[in-house]
Amino acid sequence: MRGPGLVPSLPPELLSHIASYLQWPEDFPAFLLVNSHFHAIATRTLYHTVYVNSARAVRLLRSIDVPGDRRHNLITSLTLNFTKNRVLKQLDLLVQRVLPHLKKLKALTFEVSSYDSAWRGQAWVFPLDAPFHLRSLTTSARFSTHLSAFLESQPEILDLSLRGFATEPFNLDQAALPHLRSFRSVHSSPQVLAQIVTARPLKSVSITLIAEDAVNALGSLALSSTPIKRLTILIIDASAPATELFPQLAATLPQLEALHIVALVQTYDLDIMHAATPLLAAFPGLRYLTFMASGDPAYDLGDEAGVATDWATACPSLRTIILPKGKMWFRKEGIWAVS
Amino acid sequence: MPTIVSVDDSTVPGEGSSRLLLLVSSDNKHIVVEEDIMSRSRFISKQVEGFEATSQRHAILLPFSSFVLNKVIEYCSHYRGYYLLEDDPDAAPPGRSPVREWDQEFLDVDRNMLLRIIKAAHYLEIKSLVGSCARAIADMIRGKTTEEMREILGVENDFTPEEEHSPSSKCTG
Numbered sequence: 001m002r003g004p005g006l007v008p009s010l011p012p013e014l015l016s017h018i019a020s021y022l023q024w025p026e027d028f029p030a031f032l033l034v035n036s037h038f039h040a041i042a043t044r045t046l047y048h049t050v051y052v053n054s055a056r057a058v059r060l061l062r063s064i065d066v067p068g069d070r071r072h073n074l075i076t077s078l079t080l081n082f083t084k085n086r087v088l089k090q091l092d093l094l095v096q097r098v099l100p101h102l103k104k105l106k107a108l109t110f111e112v113s114s115y116d117s118a119w120r121g122q123a124w125v126f127p128l129d130a131p132f133h134l135r136s137l138t139t140s141a142r143f144s145t146h147l148s149a150f151l152e153s154q155p156e157i158l159d160l161s162l163r164g165f166a167t168e169p170f171n172l173d174q175a176a177l178p179h180l181r182s183f184r185s186v187h188s189s190p191q192v193l194a195q196i197v198t199a200r201p202l203k204s205v206s207i208t209l210i211a212e213d214a215v216n217a218l219g220s221l222a223l224s225s226t227p228i229k230r231l232t233i234l235i236i237d238a239s240a241p242a243t244e245l246f247p248q249l250a251a252t253l254p255q256l257e258a259l260h261i262v263a264l265v266q267t268y269d270l271d272i273m274h275a276a277t278p279l280l281a282a283f284p285g286l287r288y289l290t291f292m293a294s295g296d297p298a299y300d301l302g303d304e305a306g307v308a309t310d311w312a313t314a315c316p317s318l319r320t321i322i323l324p325k326g327k328m329w330f331r332k333e334g335i336w337a338v339s
Numbered sequence: 340m341p342t343i344v345s346v347d348d349s350t351v352p353g354e355g356s357s358r359l360l361l362l363v364s365s366d367n368k369h370i371v372v373e374e375d376i377m378s379r380s381r382f383i384s385k386q387v388e389g390f391e392a393t394s395q396r397h398a399i400l401l402p403f404s405s406f407v408l409n410k411v412i413e414y415c416s417h418y419r420g421y422y423l424l425e426d427d428p429d430a431a432p433p434g435r436s437p438v439r440e441w442d443q444e445f446l447d448v449d450r451n452m453l454l455r456i457i458k459a460a461h462y463l464e465i466k467s468l469v470g471s472c473a474r475a476i477a478d479m480i481r482g483k484t485t486e487e488m489r490e491i492l493g494v495e496n497d498f499t500p501e502e503e504h505s506p507s508s509k510c511t512g
Contacts, residue, residue, distance in 0.1 A: 021478070030484055035497045320421075
C-alpha cells in the first residue's frame with residue numbers, strides 16, 4: 001500500500017533539489033531504479049553539477065567524448081579539479097575536445113595545481129568559439145592572452161574567480177564582461193585588478209593583499225561602475241595590523257555593506273580590536289563584518305562580546321559580526337548575542 | 340499571481356519598522372505578523388515593494404492552510420535578525436543548505452507535513468527553509484532500498500523488466 005503520492009506532486013525543481021542532497025555513489029543506484037520519473041530526476045541531478053577529480057575526471061571525460069551524447073545537454077555545471085595532480089597534455093587535450101560539446105554549460109571550474117599554474121599555461125583548453133554561455137568561471141589556470149580572449153568571448157559571465165598566477169601579459173578588452181558582478185582573485189597584481197574592476201558593475205570582490213600593494217589595490221576598487229558592496233580581503237603578511245586598512249576602505253568604498261577580513265598570519269589582542277572601534281564609524285552602511293585573525297587565547301567569548309558591542313555602537317548599521325573565535329554575533333533583544 | 344484584497348489601514352497599521360502584514364490562509368484565517376519577520380520571504384518582500392509603489396497596503400492571500408502558515412511564521416520568527424546566506428538575494432549561492440540543528444528539530448514532523456512546508460516555503464521563496472526541508476526529505480530515503488524508497492515517495496515502479504535490468508540505457512541514449 002503506497003502513501004498518498006504527495007512527493008510526485010512536487011514541482012520538478014523541488015524534486016531535483018531534494019535529489020541534490022543524496023550522496024553519490026551510495027544513494028543513487030537505488031534511487032535511479034525507483035521509477036522512470038525519478039530516474040529522469042536522478043540523471044539530471046547526477047549530470048547537472050559534475051564535480052570530478054583525477055581518475056574519475058578522466059573516465060567521465062572519455063565517456064562523453066562522443067559527438068551527440070545525450071548527457072552533453074544535461075551538464076550545466078562542471079568542476080574539474082586537478083589541484084593534486086600534474087596534468088599531462090593528453091588530458092588537457094581531452095578537456096579541450098569535450099568542452100565544445102557542452103552547449104548548456106553555465107558554470108565551469110577548472111582547477112590545476114600550483115605547479116601547473118606557475119609553470120604551464122593551460123587556459124588554451126577553453127574554446128574561443130564555445131557554444132555555451134557561462135555565467136560563472138573559476139580557474140587557477142595561469143593568466144594569458146588566451147584567457148583574456150576567452151573572457152572576451154563570454155559576455156554573460158557574472159561571477160569570475162581567477163586564482164592562477166599572473167606572470168604573462170594580460171590585456172582585457174574594455175568591452176569584455178559587461179555584466180560582471182563578482183570577482184575573486186588570489187595572485188592578481190594591482191594592475192590586473194584595475195583592468196578587471198574598471199568600468200564593470202561589480203558588487204562583490206575578493207582579493208589577496210600584501211602590504212606593499214595595499215594602497216594601489218584598494219584604490220583600484222573605486223574604479224567599478226557601481227559601488228562595491230561586498231569585499232573580502234585575505235591578508236598574507238604581518239607587516240601592519242589589518243585594522244589600519246579601515247580608513248582607506250571607508251574612503252574608497254563608503255557604500256560597503258559586507259566586509260570580511262581574514263588575516264591569519266597576524267596576531268590580535270583585545271587592545272588592537274578595541275582601538276579600531278572609532279575607525280568603524282566611517283562605514284555608514286556596513287551590515288556584515290568578519291574579522292578573523294590569530295587571536296589571543298587568553299581572552300574569552302565575554303571579551304569578544306565587549307568588542308562586538310563597542311564596534312556596533314560605533315557602526316550602528318551592523319547586523320552581524322564574526323570575530324576571531326569564529327562565532328557570529330548579532331543583536332538580540334538589545335544586546336549582542338552569539339549564535 | 341497571488342490574490343490580493345484591500346484592507347483598512349486601521350487593521351494593518353503602517354508605522355515605521357514594526358509595520359504589520361495581514362496574511363490570509365486558504366482556510367480563511369487572518370494572521371497578523373510583523374513585516375520584519377517575513378522579510379526572509381522574497382515573495383512577501385516583493386509584495387511589500389508593490390504596496391509601497393501604489394501607497395496601498397493589502398492582505399496577502401496564500402494558498403496553504405493556517406496550520407502550515409503558522410509553522411512557516413515560527414521558522415521566520417526564530418531566524419528574525421539572523422543572516423542566512425541562502426536568503427541573501429545578492430549572495431544566494433546555488434547548491435545545498437548547511438545542516439542547522441534547530442531546523443532538524445523543527446522539521447521533525449510527519450512526511451505529509453514536511454511536504455506541505457516545503458511547498459509553502461517554495462511559494463514564499465524562502466530558500467533556507469526549502470533547503471532544510473529538501474535535506475530532511477532526502478534524509479528519509481537515504482540508505483534505503485529501491486522498494487523502501489518507492490514506499491516513502493508514494494510511487495509505483497513503471498519500468499518494464501528490460502528497463503529495470505538496464506535503466507542506464509535511458510539516460511545515455
